[in-house]
Amino acid sequence: MTTLGDFIKKHSLPIYFVLTFVFTWGCMALVIGPGGFPIAAARFEAVGPLVYVAMLVGPSAAGLLLTGLVDGKAGFRDLLSRLLRWRVGARWYAVALLTAPLLAMVVLLALSLFSPEFLPALFTAEDWPSLLVSGIAAGLAVGLFEELGWTGFAVPRMRLRYGILATGIVVGLLWGAWHFLPFWESDTFSGALPLALLLARLFSWLPPYRVLMVWVYDHTESLLVVILMHASLVFSTLALPSMELSGVPLLTWLLVWAAVLWGVVGAVVVAGGRQSAVTAQ
Numbered sequence: 001m002t003t004l005g006d007f008i009k010k011h012s013l014p015i016y017f018v019l020t021f022v023f024t025w026g027c028m029a030l031v032i033g034p035g036g037f038p039i040a041a042a043r044f045e046a047v048g049p050l051v052y053v054a055m056l057v058g059p060s061a062a063g064l065l066l067t068g069l070v071d072g073k074a075g076f077r078d079l080l081s082r083l084l085r086w087r088v089g090a091r092w093y094a095v096a097l098l099t100a101p102l103l104a105m106v107v108l109l110a111l112s113l114f115s116p117e118f119l120p121a122l123f124t125a126e127d128w129p130s131l132l133v134s135g136i137a138a139g140l141a142v143g144l145f146e147e148l149g150w151t152g153f154a155v156p157r158m159r160l161r162y163g164i165l166a167t168g169i170v171v172g173l174l175w176g177a178w179h180f181l182p183f184w185e186s187d188t189f190s191g192a193l194p195l196a197l198l199l200a201r202l203f204s205w206l207p208p209y210r211v212l213m214v215w216v217y218d219h220t221e222s223l224l225v226v227i228l229m230h231a232s233l234v235f236s237t238l239a240l241p242s243m244e245l246s247g248v249p250l251l252t253w254l255l256v257w258a259a260v261l262w263g264v265v266g267a268v269v270v271a272g273g274r275q276s277a278v279t280a281q
Contacts (some may be wrong), residue, residue, distance in 0.1 A: 005069070012070050013157050016062050017174055020149060024058025028181055038184040051182065056142065058178070059149030067153055079152050082223040092220050096229035099212065100236040103264070107257050108240060117249055120240045135239030139231030150175065150210075151217055151226045164218055165269060168211025175210055176202035197251055204258035208265045209233055215268055 008015060031050045032039055044051070067075040104120075111118035125131045150171060158167040183201050188194045217226050241253055 008066070009070050012066055013154060016066050016149070016154055019062035019065065020058045021178060022058075023061050024055050024178060025181060027054035027057045030054070037181055038186050038188065039182075040186075055182070056145035059147075060145045061149075063149030063153035079148075079223070082152070082221060083227075084224065085220070085222040086224055088220040088222045088225055092216060092222075092225055093228070095212075096216055096225045097232050099229070099264070100209070100233040101240065103260050104236040104240045104257065107260055108253070111253065111256065115249065117242060117245065118253065119242070121242045122239055124242065131239050135235040136231070138238060139234035140227075142234045143227040143230035147223060147227045147230050151213065152223055155214055155217060159214070159218065164214050164272075165211055165265075168214040168265075169207050171214070172207030172210030173203060176206040179206070193247065193251070197247075197254070200251055200254040200258070204254055205261050208258065208261035211265045212261070212268065215272075 028051055029036060031047055031054045032043060033047075035043060039051070067079055071078070108118050108120045112120075121131060122128050154171060155167060158171065162170070179202055180198075183198055185194065185198075188198050213226055213229050216229055217223075220226075245253055
């Protein structure tokens with residue numbers, strides 16, 4: 001007879017994803033209160049920071065809960081070990097910390113040749129030190145709480161069945177869908193451009209970046225390094241593109257940024273295939 005514990009262990013991965021959405025969206029709904037989604041502009045101004053805090057509850061709470069239910073104390077010891085694993089080689093720190101900001105900077109500077117609105121915000125902001133500090137602080141907080149779940153629990157279990165590319169794409173698509181509510185606006189489904197912006201925000205660049213994160217984790221088994229890689233992404237999206245971008249310029253930035261990330265993923269896949277061939281010989 002199958003017990004509840006056996007069922008949870010057998011289906012821990014889909015249960016994790018369901019709980020992540022339920023915890024996140026449920027906590028966000030509690031914070032927002034009457035009116036629900038999409039969030040009215042006036043309401044978002046009042047509770048905006050709390051909405052993002054509520055978002056972070058989902059991945060971490062679901063990951064920690066299932067780690068305890070599936071693996072018990074041994075699971076928590078393993079999670080802590082991966083969180084504290086810092087001896088991985090300088091090149092992996094360079095990849096984790098520099099990939100997002102360098103690529104974002106290159107894309108924005110290239111686009112700025114056609115329009116100055118694409119100039120990196122750090123170049124144009126009057127109080128750029130505050131922008132820098134807030135971007136780093138937000139990145140570290142988001143990276144820690146999200147990756148306790150996504151990479152702390154889900155990615156290692158998916159890698160037992162799937163390759164780096166498949167794992168990254170699946171988790172990346174779910175990661176994108178998980179961001180739906182904050183980007184759902186009142187006119188999202190009323191026109192082609194708003195809908196295109198939503199889809200680009202959720203599904204164009206998050207999957208390729210997640211593939212790269214899975215690739216880094218696969219080579220380091222360090223949750224710490226992946227957290228830093230996530231933090232660098234958050235910093236790059238908050239502190240580099242101008243918050244004034246909207247409409248077609250915003251869509252242009254998102255699609256070009258995504259294309260560059262997919263190009264890097266392609267290069268990694270090709271290089272990995274060649275390395276496997278050399279090893280096989």
